[in-house]
Amino acid sequence: MEIKLRDPKFLMKLSKLGSFHQSKLSFLRSFLKEFKDWKYNRDLFQLNDKGFGRAIYSFTKEKKTYSLICFANEIKDDERSDRVIATKWDAAFTLFDGIPTKEDVDRLSNNVPKQEVGRLSYKELTLSRANKSVRLFNHVVENLSKGQQPDKEFISKVGYLYRTTAVYGSGKFGLADRFRIKNRDEICGPFRLEMMLVYLVRQFTFDQVNHIAKSISPKNAVELDNNISRTLGIGNSTGLGMAPFIVNHPTLLNNWITARETVLKKIREIEKVSKNDLDIFYQCLIKSLKNITSWHTDSEFQKEKIKNLIFDLKKFIKFMKDEFKFENSYQFNNIYMWAEENLNDECIEYIVSMMMEPYDKIVDPLVSKMSSNEEKYFNIPVERTIEDLRNIIEKNYSEILKIDFSKEENNKNFWFISKNKEEPRIGDRYIDDGSNLEQPLAIARDIKKLYDIVFTKKNSSKIGKFLLDNNHLRHVVRRVFISEKCPYAEIQDNTIGSKLMPIDMLRLKLSFFGAIKFDPRSDKWLRICMFQGAPLPSELSNFDNYWMYN
Amino acid sequence: MRSYSEIETTIKRATKAKGFSWGISEEVGKNIRLLEMFGLPGLKNLNQYFKIYNISNFENIGEISSSNTAKGYYCPVLCGLNFYDQSPVILKFNEIEINKIAFPLIFLSFLSRASEIIGKRIFLKMDNKEFLFNFNESIYSNYLSGDILEKSDKINIKFLDNKNNFSEDDWLEMHKLSIKTYVEESEESKSRTAGAGLTDND
Structure with a gap:
């Protein structure tokens, strides 16, 4: 038939498009599958007692390496904003093509925290920033420092320690143009490097809470349980910036939908x-x-x-x-x-x-x-x-x-x-x-x-x-x-x-990203969660394909 | 360094801001990106053109013939766009002459893309500068200066026939060399190849 x-x-x-949900075709799931046999490593972790400083994480296979460079900054509570008009964030990130030198990291430390007003180079692939979910972050640090695990119900309700407010790629602010990397097999799926950035940021958030808790109480502190870590993702606040994308990229939209419809x-x-x-x-x-x-x-x-x-x-x-x-x-x-x-x-x-x-x-x-x-x-x-x-x-x-x-x-x-x-x-x-x-x-x-x-x-x-x-x-x-x-x-x-409900346009794109927990804050922006339930980087070589539903 | 993606987006918006339609602006964004990737000073020339765009009356070329002369100077964007849009039709002219065009470098980017869609190389000469457009894969030129070219009073364009750049003798010599990599087949091998033993008239 x-x-x-x-x-x-x-x-x-x-x-109809605003009713789409994540699936096996979603980019965060296909990213995990593609990178499951890559070697994960934390290459640098230089945070002070309060959790501010630099960290580098990488994925390597044969001679290829992608490195996430993290800059954790001290900001005042009244400076923290998820809106795109913000100018300071709790942390800023860039995904570097290869292994960065100290000069690269120093150059980036002057630019990545500035985000849109900084300048990146063809060596950097994606750029992002994120803010803490302060209540949950403090709750987790406080409990870990006392030697106990945080409240699971609270964790489940929020779902993340940090939420990103933008993830940029494809040549923005001087980042590498798509043509420079388009022929690499491992990133043939759309938004794969953006997914990698978000995934590694998630690990950074776990390492940061563990580090701060230990700094507060070196003797009593415990590390966040892996089973709890897994239930945490990365939040994202998304507004109208995402909506025109699906109109401006008709052939890409076609290919996403065609794949879904062909599978069905x-x-x-x-x-x-x-x-x-x-x-x-x-x-x-x-x-x-x-x-x-x-x-x-x-x-x-x-x-x-x-x-x-x-x-x-x-x-x-x-x-x-x-x-x-x-x-x-x-x-x-x-x-x-x-x-x-x-x-x-x-x-x-x-x-x-x-x-x-x-x-x-x-x-x-x-x-x-x-x-x-x-x-x-x-x-x-x-x-x-x-x-x-x-x-x-x-x-x-x-x-x-x-x-x-x-x-x-x-x-x-x-x-x-x-x-x-x-x-x-x-x-x-x-x-x-x-x-x-x-x-x-x-x-x-x-x-x-x-x-x-x-x-x-x-x-x-x-x-x-x-x-x-x-x-x-x-x-x-x-x-x-x-x-x-x-x-x-x-x-x-x-x-x-x-x-018009612009949020329908956002949901369509986010469903292909693999986002869950759509939480509209108006008809023009929403919060979502990514990688909640996903395996940790150390578990990638052998993980449950149906992790999304565990 | 500005990325090519930034260049394309900014040029698209700037072109719209100058009063061109979004569709034309998309083309200009794409073309300036192309020139910059080929190492030609597209952005610099367009910027200069836009500075005087509103104070000078640049002309639209309309339907292109074998010889086209502006009273003042042709707009390189509209002239280029019309050349590109009409390229399958104007192929019938062996040569095309365009007299008086402003900022001709901007015009060239449209020729490069036209070369791709008509499947022919295009040769262009203005003053002592020569350009060969190779199916939008590359531009070969004796013009290596990064200067602004404000105008050209005479441009000659030729559509080149698709032919090789070597003689038949060159080819035969190369072919003779290449067959030295072949190996003589055994009789047994011949009897096992595709179609062996069957009549080809079935």
Whole structure:
């Protein structure tokens, strides 16, 4: 039986994309798998009694080394801010390509703590900073120094000792350009170096609390238990800066979604699912309930989503117990079809993620296809015709063409770059100044404009000639031809309408990162947790593939 | 050192700020990155061009013919963009002459990309400076100065036929040498190769 890939017009709606969850394809999980046979080491640990100073951690294999350089700084409580406008952080980090010399570390000590106003070089790959979760950090240090382990419930509620507020890569602030490293096999998956940075930062946070506790009480202090360490991840505060990414990188978005959809299709096409594979799926699902029920948020929006997810999952479990017939063929297709008919998007996509768990053989080959050579798609095929352009628009953008942009509600927002921090922001077109400097993220509106013009042109006319008079729409002409080759490249929704929930765009990206515990603080930013439950670096050579659900 | 990614993003935004559309700005960002990677002073030239962009009336070239002359000076961005967009059509001209173009180095980046999409090398001569665009893989030139080129009064462009840079004799000599790595096959080996023993007319 051949199952079709899910229709982009149905799948690429923001509410659907905002219901995605982590899966085996997620970048933090594929990173751990790729680096499991690399040698981990703590190369330098020069912190004072209060935990301030430098540390270096590395992964090495054969002649390749990646080193995380950490700078832990003393800051006042009133200087600590998760907002991107902050200028000081508890710690700052960079991932160095190779083994840094003392000169490199000294140079970086003058730049990394300054973050956006510092300068990096082609030797550095990623840059980040993080702030302590002060309450939990102090609680852990205090308990360890008294010779006791911290309160597990408190640990579970917060989930991390530090949270990052940005992780930069790909040439920002002088960091290495992507082209310098793109051919390395070990980093063929997207964001792999960003994942490495966050993962090693997590270890630094454990070492730092152990070190401070021992400095306070050399005789009584104990080290944080590994079982507790494992339950801690790294938090992250994420705002609108992340949202335009998925619009600005259409071929990358396409490759992420295509990988996910291809896995789902192949799983649904399995005629005889083994009992063992079905058990893995079911056990992961049952165990994951613990994660969802321990998911704390003050957001009413998210509380409602979690409540519905738990309700739907219970309904699904009842279905599996009472109605599901294992002896029928195409078991996972039957499960999917039932979910489509009976559950909400949040739970459907949750189940889709869980279905991947037994199938390394299907998932693994697709991980390396999730990057994109974006240059390949940049050139507009100027020799194609207006008829081609119109046909593609009608085929790929039919949902978008239904939006009436003459209505104020459909034009409500505009995206701009903040002068203060050079970060994307969203404004109200009818209240705020600056819509004349709007970023090219209103794809639906501009596609509609393009269609209206194209409709009046001669079929046989060439695109090159059309552009002579219509270069104001060049950015969307490019996108239309990209969408021809990349069916999942476009969000099939209005990104400037009054009903826009930017948080859906953030969640889509974060689910591919492998984040859990989505905790929206508004419709424009949220906190998440990464690597919670993940093996420690010393355990990487032999870890449980299903650690996410332990 | 500024990364190429920073250069591309900043140029894209700066070009938009000068009043070009986002689509054109994306092209200019990509092209200046390209020039800088090839070691040509793209950013410096564009910066100078933008300084005078609003006080001078630069012209758009529109449809390109074999000979094109501006009354004042052509805008290198629009001229380059139109050359690139029309490149599959204007291939029919053996040679193209463009008279009076401002900041021609910016124009060159579009030719490099055009060379890739039409699959032909492009040769350009202005004054005593020569440039050979190799399918956007490289630019070969006798111009090594990092100076700003404010204008050119005459540019000649040729689309080069796809042909090798060596004679048939050179090829045969090389081929003769290469076959010295071959090994004579035994009769037994021949009888076991693909297709052996079967009729090819089945």
